[in-house]
Amino acid sequence: MQQRRVIDQVHTNRVLLNGQLATPKWWLPTVTLLGLFVVVGWVLIGFMLNKGLGVTGLNRPVFWGVMIVTFVFWVGISHAGIMISAILRLTQAEWRRPVTRTAELLTVCSLLTALLFPAMQDGRVWRDYWMMPMDWARGVWPNPRSPLIWDPFAIGTYLTGATLFLYVALLPDLGNLRDRTKGVMHVFYSVLALGWRGNPRQWKLQTVGGILLSALMLPIFVSVHSVVSWDFAVTPGVEGWHSTIFAPYFVIGAVHSGVSAVVTVMALMRWLWKWDDFIRPEHFDALARLLIVVATGWLGFTFLELIFAVYSQEGQEVALREMQIFTWPWNAWFIVFLLTGYFIPVGMWLFKSVRNNIALMFWTSILVNVGMWLERYFIVVGGLSRKTPLVNSWATYRPSAYEWAIMAWSFAWVSFLLLLFARFFPLVPLFEQKESQTFSAEIKIGRARVPAVLREQE
Amino acid sequence: MASHAGSKPQNVDPAHKAESHGAHHKPAAERPLPEQVMPDLVKTTAAGSKFKVAALVLAGLSVLGVIGVVGRLFGGTGAADQKEWGYVAATLGFMLTVFGGAPMVSVAPSMAKANWIRPVTRISALFSLAGVATALVLLALVVALPPLVTEGARRRSIWFDAPVYSPHFWSIVGLVGLVVTGIGLWYANSLPDFAAMRDHSNGWRQRWGKKLARGFVGTQGQWRSLRLRIGMLGTLYFLVLIFVHFLISTDFAMSMVAGWRDAIFPMYHSLGSLQAGIASTIIAMWAARKWGGLDKYLGHDQFWALGKLLFAFSLLWFYFFISGFIVFWYGRTDSDIMVLDLLIRGPYKYAFAAAFLLCFFLPWWTLIWNRVRASVTGPAVVAAIIIVGHLFDKIRIYGSAWSTDPARIHERFLTVIPQTHYPDVFDIFVIVGAPALGILLMLLASRMVPVVSIWDMKQFLMLSKPVKYMKGHALIVAKPD
Numbered sequence: 001m002q003q004r005r006v007i008d009q010v011h012t013n014r015v016l017l018n019g020q021l022a023t024p025k026w027w028l029p030t031v032t033l034l035g036l037f038v039v040v041g042w043v044l045i046g047f048m049l050n051k052g053l054g055v056t057g058l059n060r061p062v063f064w065g066v067m068i069v070t071f072v073f074w075v076g077i078s079h080a081g082i083m084i085s086a087i088l089r090l091t092q093a094e095w096r097r098p099v100t101r102t103a104e105l106l107t108v109c110s111l112l113t114a115l116l117f118p119a120m121q122d123g124r125v126w127r128d129y130w131m132m133p134m135d136w137a138r139g140v141w142p143n144p145r146s147p148l149i150w151d152p153f154a155i156g157t158y159l160t161g162a163t164l165f166l167y168v169a170l171l172p173d174l175g176n177l178r179d180r181t182k183g184v185m186h187v188f189y190s191v192l193a194l195g196w197r198g199n200p201r202q203w204k205l206q207t208v209g210g211i212l213l214s215a216l217m218l219p220i221f222v223s224v225h226s227v228v229s230w231d232f233a234v235t236p237g238v239e240g241w242h243s244t245i246f247a248p249y250f251v252i253g254a255v256h257s258g259v260s261a262v263v264t265v266m267a268l269m270r271w272l273w274k275w276d277d278f279i280r281p282e283h284f285d286a287l288a289r290l291l292i293v294v295a296t297g298w299l300g301f302t303f304l305e306l307i308f309a310v311y312s313q314e315g316q317e318v319a320l321r322e323m324q325i326f327t328w329p330w331n332a333w334f335i336v337f338l339l340t341g342y343f344i345p346v347g348m349w350l351f352k353s354v355r356n357n358i359a360l361m362f363w364t365s366i367l368v369n370v371g372m373w374l375e376r377y378f379i380v381v382g383g384l385s386r387k388t389p390l391v392n393s394w395a396t397y398r399p400s401a402y403e404w405a406i407m408a409w410s411f412a413w414v415s416f417l418l419l420l421f422a423r424f425f426p427l428v429p430l431f432e433q434k435e436s437q438t439f440s441a442e443i444k445i446g447r448a449r450v451p452a453v454l455r456e457q458e
Numbered sequence: 459m460a461s462h463a464g465s466k467p468q469n470v471d472p473a474h475k476a477e478s479h480g481a482h483h484k485p486a487a488e489r490p491l492p493e494q495v496m497p498d499l500v501k502t503t504a505a506g507s508k509f510k511v512a513a514l515v516l517a518g519l520s521v522l523g524v525i526g527v528v529g530r531l532f533g534g535t536g537a538a539d540q541k542e543w544g545y546v547a548a549t550l551g552f553m554l555t556v557f558g559g560a561p562m563v564s565v566a567p568s569m570a571k572a573n574w575i576r577p578v579t580r581i582s583a584l585f586s587l588a589g590v591a592t593a594l595v596l597l598a599l600v601v602a603l604p605p606l607v608t609e610g611a612r613r614r615s616i617w618f619d620a621p622v623y624s625p626h627f628w629s630i631v632g633l634v635g636l637v638v639t640g641i642g643l644w645y646a647n648s649l650p651d652f653a654a655m656r657d658h659s660n661g662w663r664q665r666w667g668k669k670l671a672r673g674f675v676g677t678q679g680q681w682r683s684l685r686l687r688i689g690m691l692g693t694l695y696f697l698v699l700i701f702v703h704f705l706i707s708t709d710f711a712m713s714m715v716a717g718w719r720d721a722i723f724p725m726y727h728s729l730g731s732l733q734a735g736i737a738s739t740i741i742a743m744w745a746a747r748k749w750g751g752l753d754k755y756l757g758h759d760q761f762w763a764l765g766k767l768l769f770a771f772s773l774l775w776f777y778f779f780i781s782g783f784i785v786f787w788y789g790r791t792d793s794d795i796m797v798l799d800l801l802i803r804g805p806y807k808y809a810f811a812a813a814f815l816l817c818f819f820l821p822w823w824t825l826i827w828n829r830v831r832a833s834v835t836g837p838a839v840v841a842a843i844i845i846v847g848h849l850f851d852k853i854r855i856y857g858s859a860w861s862t863d864p865a866r867i868h869e870r871f872l873t874v875i876p877q878t879h880y881p882d883v884f885d886i887f888v889i890v891g892a893p894a895l896g897i898l899l900m901l902l903a904s905r906m907v908p909v910v911s912i913w914d915m916k917q918f919l920m921l922s923k924p925v926k927y928m929k930g931h932a933l934i935v936a937k938p939d
Contacts, residue, residue, distance in 0.1 A: 091570075094937075147788075222777060234788035242789055245721035247781035300700065301725070308721035313614055443936040445920055452936040456927060 007277055009434055013176065016428050019273055020177055026272065027423060034416040041409025044402065045120060053123045057400035060393050062384040064121070066403035070410055071117035072250075072376040074110040075155065075228050077369075079251070080258030081107025081162055082221035085169075086214035094439070094453055095286040097432040098278050102269065103262045104166040105427070109417040110261075111159045113410050118151060120406070147230045154227040158220050165213045171196050171206060172431040188424075225250045232379065239320045240309060240383035249301040256291065256298045257372035260345075263287050263365035265418070267358050269427055278428050281356040288355040295346045295368075302375075320386050324378055333374055341371025490754045492919045499908035499915065500658050502750055509901070516898035523891015527598045529884040540714075541876070543602040544853075544860035545885035547710050549892050550599055551852035553592040554633070554706055555727070556845060557896055558699055559735025560585030560742075561640050563764070565692035573935045574763050576918035577755050580911040581746060582739045583647045586640025586695075587903050588896030593630075593637050595892050596706075600626045603710065604864055611868040615713040616704075625709035632702040639698050643691040644903075649674050649684060650913040655906070666906060703728040714859040715800065717793035717871025726778040733771035733817070734848045737841035740764050742900075744838035746909050755910045758834065765831035768841065772821035779818070793871035800858050805878035809854035816847025849889075 018024070048055050058065050084103035088096035119125045131142050131152050142149045175196035178189035196202060229250035232241040243249075263284065270279040310318050324330045345364040348354045355361065385397055421427075441452045490498060530546055531537065563582040567575035605622040606612055617624040653674040655667030674680055707727035712718050743760065746752045783802070786794040802810050821840050830836035861876035881889070921936040 093570075219773070226777075226781065230784060230788075233785045236789045236791050236794075242785065242791075243721050244723070244782040244785045245725070246785070248722065248725065248778065304704075304721050304724060307616060308719055310618075311614060311616060311721075312719045313618075441934045443921065443923055443934055445936070450921070450936040450938050452921075452923075452934045454925075454927065455933045455935055456930060 005277060007433070007437060009437075011277075012430055012433050012437075013180075015275065015277065016426050016430050016433065017177065017180065019422050020424060020426060021180060023423070024273070027419065031416065031419050031423075034412050034419065037409065037412035038416050041406065041412060044405055044409065045116075048120065048402070048406075049123075049125055053121070056402045056406075058403075059395070061386075061388070062381055062397035064380050064384060065397060066377075066399040066407050067117050067121050069373065069376045069380050070407045071114050071121070072228060072380065073257070073369075073373050074114035074117070074410065074414075075225055076250070076254035076257040076372060076376070077110040077261045078107045078114065078158070078162070078258065079221060079225060079254035080262045081105070081165070082217050083255045083259060084262060085165065086217050086221065089210065089214050090218075092455065093286075094436060095283055097436045098275075098283060098428045099262060099266060099287070100169065100432060101166070101427055101429045102265050103258075104162060104169065105418060105421055106258070106261055106265060106414075107162045108159065108166055109414045109421075111155060111162060112417065113414050115152075115155055115159070117410075118148075147227065147234055150227045151231060154220075154224045158224045161213070161217050161220050165210075165217055168206060168209045168213060169429060170425060172198060172203075173426050173429060176430055177426075222251055225254045232383075237388075238383040239316050239386050239388070240379070243305060243308065245301060245305050245308065249298075249305055252294060252298045252301055253372060253375060256294045256341075257369055259287060259291055259294060260365040260368035260372075263291075263361055264369070267362035267365075270358060273427070275428060278433060281358065284358055284361045285352070285355040288349040288361060291368075292346055292349050295342055299342050316386065316388070320382060323386065324382050330378075330382070334378070337371050337374040337378065339371070340367040341375060488754055488757075489919060489924065490915075492916060495915050495919070496654060496658055496912055499755070499910055499912050500654065502752065502908050502910075503655070503659070503663060503905055505905055508749055509905075513898065513901055516894045516901065519891050519894035520898055521891070522887040523895055526884045526887025526889075526891055527595070530888065531598060531601065533884065537602040540602055540604065540864055541861045541879050543599060544857040544879055545881045546595065546599050546602075546888050547856035547860050548849075548852040549888050550592065550595045550710065551706065551727075551856050552849050552889075553588070553595060553893055553896060554702065555731040555848050555852065556734045556738050556893070557585045557588040557592055558636065558640075558702070559731035559733070560738045561643055561695055561735070562699065562732055563735050563739045563767075565643075565696060567763075569689065569692065571937055572763075573918060573922050574759050576914040577757075577910050578739060578743065578760055578764070579647055579914050580644075580651075580907070581742045581756075581909050582735070583640070583644040584742070584900045584903060584909065585735070585738060585896075586637065586644045587899045588893075589633075589637035589640050590899055591892055591896035593633050594895070595888070596630060596633050599710070600630060604714075604867070608864065608867065613713060613716070613867045614719075616708050625705070625713075629702075629705050629709055632698065632705045636695070636698045636702045639691060639695045643688065643695055645670070646684065646687045646691055647911060647914075648907045650676065651907040651911060654912050663906065670906075699731065700724075700728050703731060711855050711859040714867070715797075715862050715872055716867055716869040718797055718800075718859075719793070720782055720797065722778060722782045726775075726782060729771070729774055729778050730817070730848060730851065733768070733775050734845060736764055736768045736771060737844040737848075740768065740837050740841040741845070742909075744834065744841075747834065750909065752910055755915060758832065761834050761837050762832050765825060765837035765840075768821065768837060768844070769825035769831065772818055772825065772844070776818040776822070779814075796872045796875070799875050800862075800872065801854060804858065804875050805861065806854035806858050809850045809857065813847050813851035813854060816843050817851060818847075820847075 019027075056065070056067070081104040084096060085100040089100070119128055122128060130140070131149055133141055144150075171193060174189050174193035175198060178186060178193045178196075181189055226247035229246035232238070233243055233246035236242040266279050266283065266287075269275060306321065309321050325334055345368050348360065348364055354364070381397055387393075439454045441454050442449045443452045444450075527546070530542065535542060537543075560582050564575050564579040568579060603626055604613075605626075606615055606617055606620070606624065607622045612619075615625065621627075649671065652667045653671035653676070655663050656671050657667075659667065674684075704724040704727075707724045712720060712723055740761065743756045743764075747756050783798075786797050798804075820843050824830050824836065824840050830840070857879060858876070861879045862872060863874060863876065866872060866874065921938070923934045925932050925934055
């Protein structure tokens with residue numbers, strides 16, 4: 001499994017900074033195309049804000065449709081960063097090193113995207129400041145008991161922490177870039193590097209800061225998706241939502257989805273920037289092993305969610321599950337959800353040959369996220385679609401082209417942000433690579449040389 | 459755990475000991491010499507006077523436990539009055555939590571190739587044997603568990619339309635399966651050490667070692683198959699453990715209360731088991747150091763690493779608790795209010811307060827400090843606190859559930875919250891005696907093979923090498939494929 005290579009620091013600098021010190025040929029056309037999509041998306045969003053939510057076709061009883069599903073989806077993806085960066089850093093997993101930056105970046109970009117969806121869904125985005133306790137004169141305060149108020153605070157805290165986390169880990173690389181650039185870019189990196197010189201004190205502070213932030217971010221990481229889940233779970237009025245399992249179920253689903261997204265992005269990075277020496281099959285292998293465990297845990301939670309929904313044997317709850325599992329077209333989507341969310345990818349990841357095949361890992365990780373998007377659709381739309389005593393509409397909800405377009409925009413927007421970042425900052429942390437070379441060792445046992453790592457004793 | 463007949467092992471790697479002088483950090487942990495591992499650990503299997511006293515005390519307590527169960531079965535109202543069985547059910551939940559979770563402590567880190575876990579694997583696997591006592595409590599308790607259909611009506615359960623004795627049958631099958639898998643895991647882990655006992659001890663240990671080693675001589679194929687077996691049994695144990703918690707928590711608690719629907723409850727129960735499993739392993743390690751002379755084998759690294767895990771699981775306990783609580787609190791439906799009235803602010807509110815304090819609050823505020831986690835006594839004290847907390851937690855859960863009026867089991871939700879039911883002498887006998895029987899079984903097994911695995915310890919030393927690193931100490935840890 002371990003495919004260690006001795007890579008000198010010059011080679012590391014040259015290869016990992018190839019996106020910043022030179023512009024790859026494909027970068028500009030790709031970013032321009034994505035930028036076009038992004039602009040079109042913003043125009044659509046602006047039009048919707050001007051004309052009202054009616055343009056999306058949202059109507060009773062399903063007032064929360066694709067936009068809220070996509071919001072939950074992107075919050076889920078944002079769990080990749082902390083899962084990989086913080087937990088694996090605290091557990092000293094060596095294989096995390098090339099993955100951390102991408103994971104942290106994905107967290108920030110997906111949170112920036114996720115935040116926009118509830119704002120759009122509000123309809124009157126210019127009144128969103130009402131969520132903040134700033135209306136001193138009139139004494140209008142947000143209601144802290146409302147889960148819809150918890151969301152912006154949870155996500156805002158997570159975004160602040162994740163950005164700080166990304167920035168602290170970026171400092172040594174910023175110093176590196178400052179020393180290799182001239183002119184405006186030199187000034188740009190000098191300002192951002194905060195005087196980084198790489199002296200022992202700075203390294204110590206950076207390491208301690210990283211560990212402290214890892215430990216501090218973990219409760220935030222868990223709380224964010226829990227808070228999102230409570231938007232639904234504390235609402236007894238909608239069938240299928242009032243479940244105690246939602247918080248951990250959402251969190252483990254988010255980790256499943258987020259880590260899969262990291263696999264997708266890593267495969268793209270390897271292909272686009274040709275970082276074969278740094279992003280190796282062993283990293284995909286380790287991520288796939290992690291995903292098998294996470295996905296199986298997630299499947300267990302799915303099972304519990306379903307079984308305790310029908311456990312009550314109350315008519316409406318049972319009818320909702322019957323609709324989701326046995327009624328067309330929900331049943332077809334349910335099968336697709338299970339196959340793509342678990343059975344196909346995990347079935348394939350059980351084989352080492354698949355785990356080490358980057359193309360297969362890429363496609364299976366995309367399958368997972370198709371399944372996870374569907375899962376959120378089942379949760380959000382499923383409960384609302386059912387006729388309840390106070391709902392007079394029998395119409396079935398079908399997402400409109402407008403909603404699909406805004407969802408597609410979100411993917412273009414995240415990709416655009418990622419590529420923009422990649423133009424100015426290295427996606428694989430250089431200092432982590434160098435540290436891993438320093439910490440790699442060997443132990444001789446008999447005639448065998450076993451790969452080893454150096455661990456400072458606590 | 460293993461009382462030590464002779465003196466403490468004194469052999470320490472001199473090179474390493476020399477390195478530890480003069481460094482400005484605390485001295486590096488002392489490590490035994492590889493060639494001393496076998497004699498040191500084989501010696502710990504001899505029964506000393508402390509062992510005999512401990513075994514006698516535990517045997518006495520176990521007899522009390524048997525008296526308690528027999529008294530419960532045949533004294534008073536026998537199996538007819540379900541509220542009399544609340545504390546027996548709580549004991550079952552407690553033992554499943556404490557003994558059931560411990561073997562998992564070594565499974566997950568072993569799979570992640572964590573070298574520090576090697577000295578701990580045997581101690582944690584040893585708890586599987588205590589599962590026998592848990593199974594005996596279950597056999598007594600199923601007599602009092604009501605069938606799914608009573609008075610012509612079927613209560614809510616995970617069994618829906620299954621035969622009426624499904625909870626009884628499948629709970630027994632599940633728990634016995636867990637015990638068998640756990641013993642299999644312990645046996646697989648002990649196989650090379652049985653061979654060591656065959657080759658390096660005498661008398662009955664040698665004879666048993668010969669029988670149980672099953673011709674193990676350490677060929678490459680035997681080691682490969684052993685590793686595979688341990689991996690497979692560890693995975694299976696985890697899956698069965700979660701399944702058994704799902705069965706016991708729903709059949710013996712949730713479905714006894716009309717209107718209690720709590721999807722997170724089985725996972726809360728399972729997670730508590732992992733937390734208590736780490737705690738019980740730490741206590742066993744502390745005892746093995748204190749009375750077994752295993753200071754060099756169960757060092758600060760192991761306590762430090764397990765202390766961190768214990769801290770993480772204490773936070774997770776709170777997370778799983780609050781995830782359920784907040785939904786009931788905000789939901790405010792009649793059944794939500796009933797669940798809060800019954801389990802939290804009702805007849806067992808003091809038990810709940812104790813559980814909350816001991817399972818989460820105190821561990822959180824003690825283990826958060828590096829000094830506590832990095833010591834040997836700190837994690838052990840907190841572990842003991844957590845174990846007591848879990849006893850209270852199970853009393854508030856099972857005590858409440860079994861106190862409800864069986865005549866109301868078919869209602870949409872419980873409308874009458876029962877009074878607190880206090881334990882009688884039989885209950886106390888069961889609470890003390892049943893776990894004592896489990897510990898006694900572990901103690902007896904520690905006479906057959908050492909509580910620290912010889913082969914794991916040798917690999918631990920082989921795969922890690924202390925070195926000087928700048929001004930401090932470092933360890934080179936091998937990560938074989």
